[in-house]
Amino acid sequence: xxxxxxxxxxxxxxxxxxxxxxxxxxxxxxxxxxxxxxxxxxxxxxxxxxxxxxxxxxxxxxxxxxxxxxxxxxxxxxxxxxxxxxxxxxxxxxxxxxxxxxxxxxxxxxxxxxxxxxxxxxxxxxxxxxxxxxxxxxxxxxxxxxxxxxxxxxxxxxxxxxxxxxxxxxxxxxxxxxxxxxxxxxxxxxxx
Amino acid sequence: xxxxxxxxxxxxxxxxxxxxxxxxxxxxxxxxxxxxxxxxxxxxxxxxxxxxxxxxxxxxxxxxxxxxxxxxxxxxxxxxxxxxxxxxxxxxxxxxxxxxxxxxxxxxxxxxxxxxxxxxxxxxxxxxxxxxxxxxxxxxxxxxxxxxxxxxxxxx
Numbered sequence: 001x002x003x004x005x006x007x008x009x010x011x012x013x014x015x016x017x018x019x020x021x022x023x024x025x026x027x028x029x030x031x032x033x034x035x036x037x038x039x040x041x042x043x044x045x046x047x048x049x050x051x052x053x054x055x056x057x058x059x060x061x062x063x064x065x066x067x068x069x070x071x072x073x074x075x076x077x078x079x080x081x082x083x084x085x086x087x088x089x090x091x092x093x094x095x096x097x098x099x100x101x102x103x104x105x106x107x108x109x110x111x112x113x114x115x116x117x118x119x120x121x122x123x124x125x126x127x128x129x130x131x132x133x134x135x136x137x138x139x140x141x142x143x144x145x146x147x148x149x150x151x152x153x154x155x156x157x158x159x160x161x162x163x164x165x166x167x168x169x170x171x172x173x174x175x176x177x178x179x180x181x182x183x184x185x186x187x188x189x190x191x192x
Numbered sequence: 193x194x195x196x197x198x199x200x201x202x203x204x205x206x207x208x209x210x211x212x213x214x215x216x217x218x219x220x221x222x223x224x225x226x227x228x229x230x231x232x233x234x235x236x237x238x239x240x241x242x243x244x245x246x247x248x249x250x251x252x253x254x255x256x257x258x259x260x261x262x263x264x265x266x267x268x269x270x271x272x273x274x275x276x277x278x279x280x281x282x283x284x285x286x287x288x289x290x291x292x293x294x295x296x297x298x299x300x301x302x303x304x305x306x307x308x309x310x311x312x313x314x315x316x317x318x319x320x321x322x323x324x325x326x327x328x329x330x331x332x333x334x335x336x337x338x339x340x341x342x343x344x345x346x347x348x
Contacts (some may be wrong), residue, residue: 031343037224038231038339046232049261056257059249067245071235153228154221161217 004182007091019089026089033082040075041149043068048149051142053133060129061138098164098179103155110148117141197285206278216279223272227339230265233258234335237312241328243321251324255312262304287348293341300334 001009010016019025049055050064087094094100121128121137128134134142162168166181200206209215239245240254277284284290311319311327 027347031340034224034227034343035336035339037228039235041228042230042232042235044232045229046236046258046261055261056249056254058253059246059257063246063248067239068236071239149228150225153224157221157224158217163213 004092004095004180007095010088010091016088016091019085026086029082029085029089033079033086036075036078036082037153039071040079041153043072043075044149045146047072048142048146051134051138052146053131053139057132061131061134062125062129093165094159096166096179096181097159098175099155099158099161101179103152103159106148106152106155110145110152113141113144113148117145194282194285197281200278200281203278205275206281209275209279216276219272219275223269223276226265226269226272227342229261230269230335231339233262233265234331237262237308238328238332241312241324241331243325251316252313255309259309266301283348284345287345289341289344289348293338293345296334296337296341300331300338303331303334 019029046055047064047068050057050059050061056064087100117138121135121141128138133139164175164179166176166179169176169179169181171181171183209219236245237255237258240247240249240251246254308327308331311324
């Protein structure tokens with residue numbers, strides 16, 4: 001079963017159609033997804049800024065991380081659940097949306113960045129916990145995280161726009177390939 | 193009031209954004225980045241005031257550290273919010289969500305730069321914890337109103 005046919009199956013399920021067509025449900029989930037940005041990305045950014053030595057310089061990094069982590073985890077769970085619901089409501093179009101694909105790749109990169117940080121310079125935390133400006137590798141991790149989350153917000157916002165949707169792409173073009181369009185999509189041109 | 197909104201919509205900036213393919217989405221994305229950052233700064237400050245974060249740090253210390261990011265992201269949000277508004281001013285005029293947002297925003301800014309700031313920077317021994325908690329709760333409610341109102345402009 002290809003990912004595309006999985007998405008097509010998902011789109012045919014009862015609750016997917018119900019959420020897609022709901023007057024209140026979909027906007028509500030979308031609003032929760034956007035406003036939880038404040039909790040999850042906002043807190044992550046403050047943590048990244050601490051890593052860069054740009055805020056809370058007198059507070060040990062471990063204290064900032066300990067205090068923000070419960071909120072970040074809670075916010076992350078809400079983001080993932082609401083995001084998954086948004087995908088579930090519109091599976092095929094999301095799967096074939098270039099911005100959605102870019103966003104997923106960026107999310108993986110953000111995860112890798114956090115993992116590298118955790119396995120690397122974070123292990124020597126005791127030696128730099130109280131530094132107003134942490135070591136270079138920690139600053140790089142903070143800077144990379146900041147850039148990635150900004151890019152994720154931009155990509156996420158752009159999913160809503162249909163500039164590169166498959167029914168506007170010419171078969172064989174780079175965007176047609178990158179968005180994973182199939183010949184079936186071209187029929188949409190005639191049946192918008 | 194309506195003629196003023198019509199004038200806004202007819203400004204060069206408003207027209208330029210409406211005519212452009214990518215300007216509105218791009219400005220909107222920057223507006224969202226500001227939202228995330230102001231959320232982080234406002235939450236950290238209020239968590240400290242509520243007594244559920246950074247208890248070992250003096251309130252004034254946390255407030256001084258969060259303040260520039262709060263003000264900076266607020267400036268970024270207003271700077272991007274104005275052009276977004278200019279591009280669809282008449283729609284905003286008829287949108288209850290827009291008026292709710294602007295009312296909450298005016299109150300939130302007023303409250304933040306007067307009561308909130310003063311309470312956060314004040315010598316801690318001079319205030320009861322309950323006063324600080326109430327101030328934090330009001331601040332969170334006002335900013336949440338701005339956020340919800342803002343999101344709802346897009347649906348109306």
